[in-house]
Amino acid sequence: xxxxxxxxxxxxxxxxxxxxxxxxxxxNYRKIQSASHPDxxxxxxxxxxxHSMQLATTANEGYNTLKxxxxxxxxxxxxxxxxxxxxxxTAMPADFLVQQMEWREHLEEAKVAKDLPTLxxxxxxxxxxxxxxxxxLADLLDTKKNDIAATEATRKLIFIDKVCADxxxxxxxxx
Amino acid sequence: MALLQISxxxxxxxxxxxxxxxxxxxxxxxxxxxxxxxxxxxxLQDDFGHALLPSVVRYAPNGDVIVGHEAQAQQSNDPVNTIxxxxxxxxxxxxxxxxxxxxxxxxxxxxNTEATRILQIQTRAGxxxxxxxxxxxxxxxxxxxxxxxxxxxxxxVITVPAYFDDAQRxxxxxxxxxxxxxxxxxxxxxxxAAVAYGLDNATEGTYVIYDLGGGTFDVSILKLTKGVxxxxxxxxxxxxxxxxxxxxxxxxxxDKVRESSSNFTPLSEEDTRLLLTKSRQAxxxxxxxxxxxxxxxxxxxxxxxxxxxxxxLVEITQHLVTKTLxxxxxxxxxxxxxxxxxxxxxxxxxxxxxxxxxxxxxxxxKQEPLTNLDPDKVVALxxxxxxxxxxxxxxxxxLLLLDVTPLSLGLETMGSLxxxxxxxxxxxxxxxAQEFTTYKEGQTAMSIHVVQGERELVSDCRSLAxxxxxxxxxxxxxxxxxxxxxxxxxxxxxxxxxxxxxTGVTAHIEVKPAYGLSEDEITSMLKASFISAEEDxxxxxxxxxxxxxxxxxxxxxxxxxTDGNLISDAEKxxxxxxxxxxxxxxxxxxxxxxxxxxxxxxxATEAFAAARMNASVSRALSGKxxxxxxL
Numbered sequence: 001x002x003x004x005x006x007x008x009x010x011x012x013x014x015x016x017x018x019x020x021x022x023x024x025x026x027x028n029y030r031k032i033q034s035a036s037h038p039d040x041x042x043x044x045x046x047x048x049x050x051h052s053m054q055l056a057t058t059a060n061e062g063y064n065t066l067k068x069x070x071x072x073x074x075x076x077x078x079x080x081x082x083x084x085x086x087x088x089x090t091a092m093p094a095d096f097l098v099q100q101m102e103w104r105e106h107l108e109e110a111k112v113a114k115d116l117p118t119l120x121x122x123x124x125x126x127x128x129x130x131x132x133x134x135x136x137l138a139d140l141l142d143t144k145k146n147d148i149a150a151t152e153a154t155r156k157l158i159f160i161d162k163v164c165a166d167x168x169x170x171x172x173x174x175x
Numbered sequence: 176m177a178l179l180q181i182s183x184x185x186x187x188x189x190x191x192x193x194x195x196x197x198x199x200x201x202x203x204x205x206x207x208x209x210x211x212x213x214x215x216x217x218x219l220q221d222d223f224g225h226a227l228l229p230s231v232v233r234y235a236p237n238g239d240v241i242v243g244h245e246a247q248a249q250q251s252n253d254p255v256n257t258i259x260x261x262x263x264x265x266x267x268x269x270x271x272x273x274x275x276x277x278x279x280x281x282x283x284x285x286x287n288t289e290a291t292r293i294l295q296i297q298t299r300a301g302x303x304x305x306x307x308x309x310x311x312x313x314x315x316x317x318x319x320x321x322x323x324x325x326x327x328x329x330x331x332v333i334t335v336p337a338y339f340d341d342a343q344r345x346x347x348x349x350x351x352x353x354x355x356x357x358x359x360x361x362x363x364x365x366x367x368a369a370v371a372y373g374l375d376n377a378t379e380g381t382y383v384i385y386d387l388g389g390g391t392f393d394v395s396i397l398k399l400t401k402g403v404x405x406x407x408x409x410x411x412x413x414x415x416x417x418x419x420x421x422x423x424x425x426x427x428x429x430d431k432v433r434e435s436s437s438n439f440t441p442l443s444e445e446d447t448r449l450l451l452t453k454s455r456q457a458x459x460x461x462x463x464x465x466x467x468x469x470x471x472x473x474x475x476x477x478x479x480x481x482x483x484x485x486x487x488l489v490e491i492t493q494h495l496v497t498k499t500l501x502x503x504x505x506x507x508x509x510x511x512x513x514x515x516x517x518x519x520x521x522x523x524x525x526x527x528x529x530x531x532x533x534x535x536x537x538x539x540x541k542q543e544p545l546t547n548l549d550p551d552k553v554v555a556l557x558x559x560x561x562x563x564x565x566x567x568x569x570x571x572x573x574l575l576l577l578d579v580t581p582l583s584l585g586l587e588t589m590g591s592l593x594x595x596x597x598x599x600x601x602x603x604x605x606x607x608a609q610e611f612t613t614y615k616e617g618q619t620a621m622s623i624h625v626v627q628g629e630r631e632l633v634s635d636c637r638s639l640a641x642x643x644x645x646x647x648x649x650x651x652x653x654x655x656x657x658x659x660x661x662x663x664x665x666x667x668x669x670x671x672x673x674x675x676x677x678t679g680v681t682a683h684i685e686v687k688p689a690y691g692l693s694e695d696e697i698t699s700m701l702k703a704s705f706i707s708a709e710e711d712x713x714x715x716x717x718x719x720x721x722x723x724x725x726x727x728x729x730x731x732x733x734x735x736x737t738d739g740n741l742i743s744d745a746e747k748x749x750x751x752x753x754x755x756x757x758x759x760x761x762x763x764x765x766x767x768x769x770x771x772x773x774x775x776x777x778x779a780t781e782a783f784a785a786a787r788m789n790a791s792v793s794r795a796l797s798g799k800x801x802x803x804x805x806l
Contacts, residue, residue, distance in 0.1 A: 013796050028796055030403045034575050035795035036788060038604060038665040042330075042359055042565045043726050046777045047784035048734075053604055053664070055788055060602045168508065175501055 008062035008075065018076055018141040020066065029063045069134045070161050073141065073154040080147055084154045096156055103163050111170045119171050126164040133157050194329045196359065196566035197320045198367070198558025201309060201333055201347065203262040203389030203416060204525065206230050207552060208316040209559035210324060211568070216371065216556040219323045227551060228319075230389075232311045233257040234300035242315040254279040254448035256298045260418055261312075263390045264305040265350075266342030269294040277422060277451075279444035293346075306350045313354035330359040332562040334554050336391035337363035338411030338502075338581045340627050341639050341669050348666070359565040361666040364388070365395035366406060366578055367557030368523040372548055373399050380518030381407070383506075385536055385544065386554075387499060388524040390416040394503045396510045396517075402573040408509035408600045409581050410502035415495065417458070417526035423491050424454035424483065428469060431481045446473045453479075461485050462528045489531045496535045503539060509600050520544040525551050577602050580663050584639075587624035589614065591633045596661045599629065603667060608660040610676070617649040621657055625671055644673045713766070720769040724761045727773055728754055731780055734787060741786040753779045 009016040012028045034040075036055040041048050065071045074084045103122065110118040133153050140150040197219075200207045205227040209218045218226045225244065233246035234256045241249075250257040258280065264272065269284040272294065281297035295302040313333075320328060333356070335347050344361055351358045365384035372378070379399050386393040393411040397404055428450055429442075442450070449471055457467035466484045473479060507514075520536060522544045527533065536544050548556070564574055579602055585595040586609070596609050613621065621644045628636030647655050656676035663669050731754060739747055757772040 030400065030405075030575070031795040032792050033577060034403070035791040037575055037577075039360065039561075039565060039575065043567055044730050045727050045780050045784060047781040048730075048787065051784050051788040055792065056665075057604050057606045057662075060605055063602075172505060172508070175504060 006058050006062070007079070008066055009079075011059065011062050012066065014066070016076070016079065018069075018073055019138045020072070022067070025063065025066055029059060032059045068161075069130070069137070070154065070157040073137050073150065073157060076141060077147065077151060077154060082147055082151055084151050085158065091152065092155065093152070096159075100159055100163070107163065107167055107170065114174055116171065116174055119167050119174070123164060123167050123171070126160050126167065130157060130160050130164070133160070194566040194568055195320075195324045195326050196330050196332070196559075196562040196568070197316075197324075197328060198332045198362075198555050198560070198562045199313065199316055199334065199356075200364070200367075200555035200558060201262065201312065201335075201350075202230055202554075203260050203391065203418065204230060205389075205551065206312050206316060207555035208320050209552070209555040210320065211559050211563035216559045216563075218552050218555055219320055221319055228312065228315060229259075230262065230312055231257060231259045232261065232308050234298040234303070236299065238300070240300070240311050242311050251445055251449040251452060254444040255281060256300075257448075258296060258298070258303075258308050260390055261305050261308045263414065263418070264294060264296075265309065266340065266344070266346040267294060267305070274422070277425070277447065279447045306346050306353060309347070309350035310353035313351055313356060317354055317356055328356070329566050330357040330562065332360050332362050332367075332558045332565065333358055334362050334364045334367050334558050335667075336386075336388070336411065336413055337365050337393040337395050337406075337409040337578075338391065338413045339667075340413070340582055340637055341584075341667075342637065343413065344667055348668070358666075359562055361668070362558055362561055362576070363393070363395065363406075363409070363578055363581075363667070364391075364554045365393045365409065365523065366397070366404060366576055367555075367561065368521060368548075368553045369395070369397045369399070369404055369557065370560050370574070370576065371553045371557035372521050372545070373397075373404060378519070381512065381516055383503070383517055383520045383540065384523055385499075385503070385520055385527065386411075386523040387526040387532065388416050389526065390414070390418050392416060392499050392502065394499070394506050396506050396512065403575045403577065405577045406579045406600075406602075407512070408506040409579055410506040410509070411581070412498065412502060415498060417455075417524075419495055420458055420492050420526065420529070421451055421454040423495065424457055424488070425450050427483070427487075427491050428454065428479065428481055432477065432479055436477055440475055443474050446475075449473070450479070457483050458488065458529070461488050462530065485530075493531065496529075496532050499532070500535065500539055514539075514541055517542070521548075521553075522546050523550050523553055578665075578667070579603060580605070580667060582627045582637075583629055584625070584627050584661055584663070584669060585636070586611070586659060587626060587633045593626055593628070593631060593633055593636055596659070597663060601663075604662070604664050606660060606662045608658050611657045611659060612653045613647065613650065613655040613657075614652060616652045618652070618655070619647045619649055620645045621647065621673075623659060623671070623673055625661075625669070627669075639669065640671065642671060642673060644675070647675050648678050650677075716766040717764060717769075720766040720773075721761055724757055724769050724773055727776055728757060728761075731776065734780075734783070738783075738787050738790060741790055742783050746783065750776070750779050750783065 011032070012025055014020050014024060033056060036052050036059060038049065038052050038056060041052040065075050077084050103126065106118070106122055110122065133156055137150060137153050137157070140146045140153060197208050197210045207218055207227060209216055220226050221228070228243045229247040231243065231246040231250060233241040233249055233253065235241055246257055250259060269282055272278070272282065275282060283295045283297055283302060293304055295304050317328065331351065333347060333351055335344055348358055348361060365386045368384050368386060369382060381396065381398050384395045384397065391411065391413050392415040393409065395409040396407045398407055453469050453471055457469050460467040461483070466482050468482050470480045517540055520540045520542060522533070522536065527550050533544060560574070561576065563569060579600045580597060581599060583595045583599045584597040585593040588594045594609065597605055597607050623642040623644060624633065625639045625642070626633055626636040627639050630636055644657060654677065657673055658676050659671065659673045661669060661671055731750065735747065735750065753776040757776050760768050760772045
């Protein structure tokens with residue numbers, strides 16, 4: 001139900017950039033939910049209930065998109081007319097591809113060996129990697145305005161998030 | 176001359192306008208009803224001063240339906256017709272019940288079609304679904320509340336375990352409808368407990384609610400900030416509770432009896448219920464005592480006389496305690512939190528009184544759990560607070576609950592794999608769409624299978640519904656664009672729609688609930704439960720239409736008074752005209768005409784509703800003008 005015309009940055013009264021004040025995002029998200037949540041419209045007219053549902057849903061979607069650095073970068077690029085994950089956007093530096101394959105291999109081996117400590121250290125390693133890409137993204141998107149390099153960094157971040165999610169799932173299944 | 180009355184600032188000038196609303200904790204073992212009176216949440220008692228209503232329903236030989244203590248007293252004499260812990264069967268099929276051998280009921284699988292697989296129980300009053308049995312408990316609480324509050328209820332907030340899936344939630348809502356209750360909201364039990372606890376203590380910070388009830392286990396992690404209760408993650412086990420501890424003791428007793436008696440015959444249904452009751456009593460006794468003596472005579476004359484010590488109880492049930500820690504770890508991981516981030520752990524549910532469970536929680540979270548509110552009542556007290564707000568009794572409404580969906584929702588794709596559409600722990604309400612395409616050349620229909628769960632294979636997840644999208648124009652394989660939209664509302668209930676995009680052709684969707692009752696079944700049950708002469712039905716419809724009309728008139732009138740400046744005078748005039756029309760039609764006895772006029776008023780206020788929503792968000796963001804944002 002999220003309307004493609006809603007600009008999430010505007011919705012949360014934030015400047016349209018990668019480096020945002022997460023605290024302001026949280027505070028404004030809560031304010032919007034306080035005003036729009038379906039709990040506020042239990043005995044309201046059908047029309048008001050519908051609008052409440054739409055806005056509360058959009059606010060949740062927008063909050064999630066902006067809170068997570070990878071989806072925030074991807075969304076920011078979308079606003080600049082670039083689809084970071086389109087089929088035509090596949091260029092990836094060779095060293096990152098090798099690195100990515102190594103992570104995957106590590107993950108599969110640890111999964112088979114039911115090796116919890118290795119899985120946990122892999123998650124920590126991936127999180128550190130993600131942090132450094134986020135710093136790079138802030139520079140590329142907000143200062144240098146280098147959208148081509150930013151697209152590549154965003155794709156890296158999405159890759160890392162995926163491996164990290166898979167590693168977490170593997171940890172969960174082992175417990 | 177009479178003195179003029181002036182009300183206290185902030186108090187309503189018309190106290191009789193207080194809308195009666197209750198919170199109901201529909202528990203596995205006990206159920207409660209609570210309400211807010213003079214701004215205090217209170218549990219309502221029956222004529223004998225009991226707050227807890229045992230969730231036991233007996234179908235008596237004379238045709239009466241008996242609920243509560245009286246039914247509980249008869250459970251060992253009449254086990255087949257006295258249903259306890261019915262909550263465990265809500266939204267379940269017979270194949271879900273793994274320990275049938277130890278449950279003294281005559282289960283019947285629902286109609287043996289895939290469409291409706293809910294189980295039924297054979298009683299002397301006929302086949303009963305868990306929904307009907309639960310409705311009897313809810314009816315008893317409704318009567319208690321209306322008697323105690325002296326009026327008809329406008330609605331109720333009913334609590335459900337956070338880890339209940341869609342089928343279980345739907346079943347609970349169906350039971351409430353059957354009991355004649357207007358459900359204001361289904362509220363997750365740990366969230367309700369957090370509300371009672373958080374408001375009581377004016378708490379801020381990150382809290383864990385550890386809720387072990389009679390049949391379900393939930394763990395929720397909430398962030399409390401200025402009246403906003405945000406659930407960060409929830410996890411649990413909807414088939415783990417105090418009953419399982421009783422069952423372990425029951426098995427232990429059986430082993431002991433078998434050891435000492437050579438010719439041990441299989442237990443009758445009466446004996447099974449008797450031993451389960453004795454087991455529960457022993458478990459409760461061991462909370463404050465070192466040993467429990469279990470003495471009773473079985474129907475075949477065998478004397479049972481065994482002693483269970485507290486260390487023995489720990490030994491035979493420690494694995495169940497350990498089983499609660501795994502969901503706790505998962506929730507912590509999902510919330511991305513470390514033990515040091517937790518400001519407090521609140522224990523909820525009667526089963527958390529067991530000392531070895533308390534120790535395990537304390538060991539894991541490295542802090543002493545909080546127990547200053549009665550773990551049996553805290554859920555109902557929280558639900559009553561939410562009910563009071565939703566019924567509109569509190570205008571400043573500085574409390575907001577942001578809850579999540581406990582389990583991932585997805586669709587079956589090629590190879591019986593699950594494609595997740597909404598991940599678990601997504602904040603509600605939520606809507607997500609995903610596009611799918613056809614697999615074969617010229618394919619004109621698509622079968623859409625909705626599942627809930629975390630596993631990769633469809634067979635490991637719960638099947639919720641099967642849809643068929645028909646009338647797709649023949650196209651090359653992979654050319655069609657089928658957009659499937661999942662929407663989960665604030666009650667945590669899912670609805671799914673599908674649409675073919677590329678041609679703009681509106682395709683037909685058929686919904687078949689795999690679990691739960693169909694609309695027709697509910698209607699026929701409702702009809703059967705009211706001694707329904709045609710006149711009664713008409714009177715009821717008219718009363719409902721009038722209540723609906725009254726609600727919308729007062730809501731729109733109030734909106735015009737505060738936000739009338741948002742629309743033009745002409746628009747205001749149109750709305751005013753529709754209000755007048757509706758008000759005059761309400762005086763007639765024509766329910767259909769009243770409902771039509773309600774629709775007309777709703778239609779007339781659409782633009783106004785949108786303007787109000789934008790204005791209220793602008794106000795919330797203090798001065799931020801949202802006019803140029805298209806919502």
